[in-house]
Amino acid sequence: MTLDEFVIQLMAGLSRAGLLFIVSAGLSLVFGALRVINLAHGSLYMLGAFVAASVVTKVGSAIGLLPAVVVAAVLVAVVGVAIEIGILRRLYRQEHLLQLLATYGVVLVIADVVRYIWGPTNRSVAAPEFLRGSIGLMGGSFPIYSLFIIAVALAAGAGLWLVVNRTSLGRDIRAAIVDPEMLAGVGVNVSRLFTIVFALGAALAGIAGAIVAPSTAVGLGMDIEIIIEAFAVTIIGGLGSITGALIGAALVGIADSFGILLAPRLAVAFIFLAMAIVLAIKPSGLFGLPERA
Amino acid sequence: MKLRKQTFLLVVVVLIGLLGSACNRGAVGGGEQAADEEGPIDVALITDSAGATSLFGVSNINAVKMAVDELNADGGVLDREVNLLVRDSNSDPELGVKLAREAILEDEVSAIFGPVSSAVAVAMTDVAEQNQTPIFFHTSNTQTLTAENFHKYAFQVGPNTTMEGRGNAIALQDEPYKRWAVIAPDYEFGHLQSEAFITKMAELNPDAEIVKKVYPALGEKDFTSFITSILAAKPDAVYGALFAGDLVTFTKQAQDLGFFDKVFFTSLYETDSLSALGNDAPLGVRGYSRAPFYAIDTPEIEPFIAEYRERYDTYPSDWAIMAYDAVKLWAAGVEEAGTVEADPLVDALEGFEFTSLRGPVTIREVDHQASVPVYSGIVTENKEVGFPTWTDIESIPGEEVWLSEEEVTQLQGN
Numbered sequence: 001m002t003l004d005e006f007v008i009q010l011m012a013g014l015s016r017a018g019l020l021f022i023v024s025a026g027l028s029l030v031f032g033a034l035r036v037i038n039l040a041h042g043s044l045y046m047l048g049a050f051v052a053a054s055v056v057t058k059v060g061s062a063i064g065l066l067p068a069v070v071v072a073a074v075l076v077a078v079v080g081v082a083i084e085i086g087i088l089r090r091l092y093r094q095e096h097l098l099q100l101l102a103t104y105g106v107v108l109v110i111a112d113v114v115r116y117i118w119g120p121t122n123r124s125v126a127a128p129e130f131l132r133g134s135i136g137l138m139g140g141s142f143p144i145y146s147l148f149i150i151a152v153a154l155a156a157g158a159g160l161w162l163v164v165n166r167t168s169l170g171r172d173i174r175a176a177i178v179d180p181e182m183l184a185g186v187g188v189n190v191s192r193l194f195t196i197v198f199a200l201g202a203a204l205a206g207i208a209g210a211i212v213a214p215s216t217a218v219g220l221g222m223d224i225e226i227i228i229e230a231f232a233v234t235i236i237g238g239l240g241s242i243t244g245a246l247i248g249a250a251l252v253g254i255a256d257s258f259g260i261l262l263a264p265r266l267a268v269a270f271i272f273l274a275m276a277i278v279l280a281i282k283p284s285g286l287f288g289l290p291e292r293a
Numbered sequence: 294m295k296l297r298k299q300t301f302l303l304v305v306v307v308l309i310g311l312l313g314s315a316c317n318r319g320a321v322g323g324g325e326q327a328a329d330e331e332g333p334i335d336v337a338l339i340t341d342s343a344g345a346t347s348l349f350g351v352s353n354i355n356a357v358k359m360a361v362d363e364l365n366a367d368g369g370v371l372d373r374e375v376n377l378l379v380r381d382s383n384s385d386p387e388l389g390v391k392l393a394r395e396a397i398l399e400d401e402v403s404a405i406f407g408p409v410s411s412a413v414a415v416a417m418t419d420v421a422e423q424n425q426t427p428i429f430f431h432t433s434n435t436q437t438l439t440a441e442n443f444h445k446y447a448f449q450v451g452p453n454t455t456m457e458g459r460g461n462a463i464a465l466q467d468e469p470y471k472r473w474a475v476i477a478p479d480y481e482f483g484h485l486q487s488e489a490f491i492t493k494m495a496e497l498n499p500d501a502e503i504v505k506k507v508y509p510a511l512g513e514k515d516f517t518s519f520i521t522s523i524l525a526a527k528p529d530a531v532y533g534a535l536f537a538g539d540l541v542t543f544t545k546q547a548q549d550l551g552f553f554d555k556v557f558f559t560s561l562y563e564t565d566s567l568s569a570l571g572n573d574a575p576l577g578v579r580g581y582s583r584a585p586f587y588a589i590d591t592p593e594i595e596p597f598i599a600e601y602r603e604r605y606d607t608y609p610s611d612w613a614i615m616a617y618d619a620v621k622l623w624a625a626g627v628e629e630a631g632t633v634e635a636d637p638l639v640d641a642l643e644g645f646e647f648t649s650l651r652g653p654v655t656i657r658e659v660d661h662q663a664s665v666p667v668y669s670g671i672v673t674e675n676k677e678v679g680f681p682t683w684t685d686i687e688s689i690p691g692e693e694v695w696l697s698e699e700e701v702t703q704l705q706g707n
Contacts, residue, residue: 143549
């Protein structure tokens, strides 16, 4: 492999990692605070992609992506609020299995709603002109859109870090991760906090769906496909940890990209192998949260 | 609950979820029990309108409904009404088997019209054989349906993978390219069809060499690494067996990498994919397909297009045209045999000459393959229909590219 091929392959992996990070960070954040494993996270991502497709069709491709990302984030966050208040809130004290079943129910419902509203055919979303094409990179060429995804992921990561570490909301979130009962004891409205956290996680999924739309075919099945990879990321990185999501996403993205080059038919296996090894050695993941006492 | 246990549970549930999502939609239509001799004749369309190949299932359903309505408007088949059951096999072979079995044993259908996915088709054809029920394939086209897994109740009205791969090699034999790369989805159809192309190309053009083969998973979402690894092998031309959602995704990602400026490319750019791509379609690439409505010039196609547009407000895709032909072939066979019973129907259809939307075709006795052509052309803007179509259209007759009878019998193991 020459140097330019190596760099291109690395960047392709990082671009996939960027997308996986945005999705997994939301999944992980929700788990950290609410201790709910949200199987419907991928469905929120798919919803974001379809909403973005409709917005871009309405507004036009020239500037359509910006309102698409905003509308997708807001709308999906609203759906998230409805899910949290309508379903999850009743299940926090129940077993994990029941929560899993409930969020799996949401997966089926959203899949059917999307099919009902948008139909089963694939959609193609046009990217804005300035994000099309590719730029020279170490003698090879690399799609501008992939760089854009990396940039959005970095921005989302930085934004999330600022919210969690530098705001009073973030302070409450960090406290809720450790001990929600104590937090309620000092007068914080924990159930409202949970709703906000879930909405934040949902918005991240919506944003990821919106930015992936122009680079792929938007269609049914996106939900399952992303949730499996996102779980691989969070299992490797550790559920509940944003840093874990970052490292996990980078590992999975790069393993996938180089796997394809070296042994195309084993690329998928690499990821699950990594997952199995992490599970065997450190079941909570590289940066996973310990179980609440 | 400890985290280890919980994480394990999670993995289990995700897996169950995957299987479950593939099985969650069984029935999408209803039907009544049919009497054997009188009353309505039940037939089933079992196709895939979810999953990786979903783009084509909708066209199947539309066209089959239209064909059945037309039959009934003309007084039915053998003066009996035709009652259509529609089932969704969701690109899932196991579900396809279950639905086919239910349709045959519980609904007692007289015939089945097959799925989109070749993987589902191969699973379903065994059920049809065991229960001696005629099954008509129109969209799934793996050669094993007419060769290795052939049985007397199976019929194929689309060009099979060998015909398609060989036809493309013939259409491209005069192109000046020496270094070829191949990209095909990693399942039944992708491997068989691209291998047929590679073999025929080697025969027609001994100077051509294959410098790279890649097989992304069906439903792959990120082709960037595949594209860069193809380009790294410096081919002159790339043969694709990509289609539907995969082709849409691939095309967009390839365009950003300047792929289409660097190499000649051909793949299954049919009506549904071109209309999904719209302005993102790569003009100037070579598309191939099985029944593009604008490439067909028969007296039958014009009224069909008009009625289809009237009903569904869209142009009929290849998958609509072939599914429609499958229903009309079955009906013509039943009229010829004078009964819906399987064995007389099969006898009537062997060597049967049938006027399809694509023109007159013969059902070959040895493998029940219809002598249908394969089409290819250059993707070009088309303001009149509102999405790109082809120019410089070539059609290679089925008789020129299908396996010889000796080859077929050898594969069938007779």
